[in-house]
Amino acid sequence: MLTSKLIEVSPSFHGIYEDLYERGWTDGLPVIPPTDDLVQACIEYVGRDAGDIVGEIPPAGGVATIEKIAINAVMAGCRPEYMPVLLAAIEAMIGSEFELRAMQVTSNPATPFLVINGPIRQQIGLNCGASALGPGFRANATIGRAIRLLLLNVGGAIPGTVDKATLGWPGKFTMCLGENEEASPWEPLHVERGFSQEESTVTVIPAAGCFNVYAGTRGEFAGADSALTILAHSMTVMGTTEVITAFYNHPVLIVNQMHAGILANVGLSKQQVKQILWERARLPMGMLPPWLADEKRACNLVEDGMMLLTDKPERLTLIVAGGPTGLHSTYVPIMGGGQAPITKVIKVPGR
Amino acid sequence: MGGSTILIRDPIGEPRTSDLKLSPRPESLEGLTVGLLSNGWWSWNVVQQRFGELLKERCGVADTMFLDFRAATMKDKGGNLTWKIARGADPYYADQLADKCDVVITGLGN
Numbered sequence: 001m002l003t004s005k006l007i008e009v010s011p012s013f014h015g016i017y018e019d020l021y022e023r024g025w026t027d028g029l030p031v032i033p034p035t036d037d038l039v040q041a042c043i044e045y046v047g048r049d050a051g052d053i054v055g056e057i058p059p060a061g062g063v064a065t066i067e068k069i070a071i072n073a074v075m076a077g078c079r080p081e082y083m084p085v086l087l088a089a090i091e092a093m094i095g096s097e098f099e100l101r102a103m104q105v106t107s108n109p110a111t112p113f114l115v116i117n118g119p120i121r122q123q124i125g126l127n128c129g130a131s132a133l134g135p136g137f138r139a140n141a142t143i144g145r146a147i148r149l150l151l152l153n154v155g156g157a158i159p160g161t162v163d164k165a166t167l168g169w170p171g172k173f174t175m176c177l178g179e180n181e182e183a184s185p186w187e188p189l190h191v192e193r194g195f196s197q198e199e200s201t202v203t204v205i206p207a208a209g210c211f212n213v214y215a216g217t218r219g220e221f222a223g224a225d226s227a228l229t230i231l232a233h234s235m236t237v238m239g240t241t242e243v244i245t246a247f248y249n250h251p252v253l254i255v256n257q258m259h260a261g262i263l264a265n266v267g268l269s270k271q272q273v274k275q276i277l278w279e280r281a282r283l284p285m286g287m288l289p290p291w292l293a294d295e296k297r298a299c300n301l302v303e304d305g306m307m308l309l310t311d312k313p314e315r316l317t318l319i320v321a322g323g324p325t326g327l328h329s330t331y332v333p334i335m336g337g338g339q340a341p342i343t344k345v346i347k348v349p350g351r
Numbered sequence: 352m353g354g355s356t357i358l359i360r361d362p363i364g365e366p367r368t369s370d371l372k373l374s375p376r377p378e379s380l381e382g383l384t385v386g387l388l389s390n391g392w393w394s395w396n397v398v399q400q401r402f403g404e405l406l407k408e409r410c411g412v413a414d415t416m417f418l419d420f421r422a423a424t425m426k427d428k429g430g431n432l433t434w435k436i437a438r439g440a441d442p443y444y445a446d447q448l449a450d451k452c453d454v455v456i457t458g459l460g461n
Binding site for chain 1: 354355356357358359360361362363364365366367
């Protein structure tokens with residue numbers, strides 16, 4: 001039985017949009033009205049009681065029940081079969097290592113970036129290929145959006161008052177993709193993180209932005225060495241939190257399948273690629289402001305006069321995604337307070 | 352959609368009611384020891400020095416005690432970085448402050 005308060009709203013699409021926007025319940029875009037039939041369908045799909053508690057979302061500490069998750073999922077445009085992903089993502093985010101409380105209130109523009117692995121990608125039509133981080137794909141768009149609505153409506157992260165992001169960024173509307181496991185020459189992210197190939201997982205990453213890394217040359221494919229140098233130095237941009245804070249950070253690269261193929265074709269494993277990237281993603285200590293150089297030294301993030309991006313290559317996360325053409329990878333600088341990506345199993349009902 | 356209105360469900364998640372209670376607050380800071388705990392953000396260490404002076408000048412605070420949570424907990428015995436931003440104070444340091452201070456104020460200056 002649903003227990004959330006019933007609200008009377010205008011029956012017109014535009015009236016609903018205006019009403020819910022005025023109440024502060026949206027991200028500024030139109031939402032689907034969470035009527036009982038739609039909410040019930042989401043709850044029935046996961047086969048749990050509406051009142052079951054998944055967790056409390058900081059900073060407000062609002063209780064994320066199955067019902068509240070379903071309501072926000074409907075508003076975001078989710079299909080019922082996306083619900084298991086949302087439940088796993090919420091579980092992952094409320095773990096202490098993710099530092100969700102900090103993310104919700106910081107001036108940093110960080111937001112949860114959801115990376116999905118395993119068979120559920122095909123089951124829910126999640127895009128892992130061309131434009132996987134772009135528009136046009138319902139599962140990608142609405143799963144990420146539902147998480148944002150939950151952070152707002154249950155976590156209380158009201159932009160400008162509680163969510164103190166100085167500027168924010170478009171990733172705070174939605175940020176979700178599937179790893180293109182089928183096009184990857186390496187083990188998928190979830191297998192690397194200790195799960196089986198047959199399991200479906202969501203990995204939440206505290207993304208503070210992302211930018212394109214074009215590692216190619218005109219008219220010909222770049223070699224592996226060139227690609228590695230360009231990819232590595234995309235991670236040494238002054239101003240990213242990895243560079244200007246002294247923590248053992250977890251930077252993330254989304255490697256397109258051509259780059260991954262170029263690297264694998266010269267015999268490099270994922271771990272070897274991480275090692276080389278870590279060795280090359282360095283800046284001369286003399287480039288750093290003195291206060292920052294002092295902090296890097298205090299945290300042992302210096303080797304042979306060079307600043308280390310993080311303390312060891314294993315902290316880098318490599319995800320293979322995107323379409324079959326183009327030498328465009330993406331660097332995802334993370335929030336930069338030592339937060340780690342967290343992976344949870346997605347429990348699909350009846351499987 | 353027909354009719355004059357439709358019914359939808361409220362998406363707001365309310366917090367659980369808590370039985371936690373605030374510690375008793377002193378009516379005055381006169382003659383008390385006040386602890387100032389930095390949560391690690393840069394600049395609070397500068398602000399807290401002046402803050403401590405003002406507490407003595409204006410509120411009659413007897414003594415102040417400063418603890419930089421970040422410096423105190425940056426590394427474990429093995430030299431590994433353990434401090435992470437936005438964590439609460441380690442109970443070891445919180446207990447120290449509780450033992451020695453009548454009031455503790457935490458803050459950030461960024």
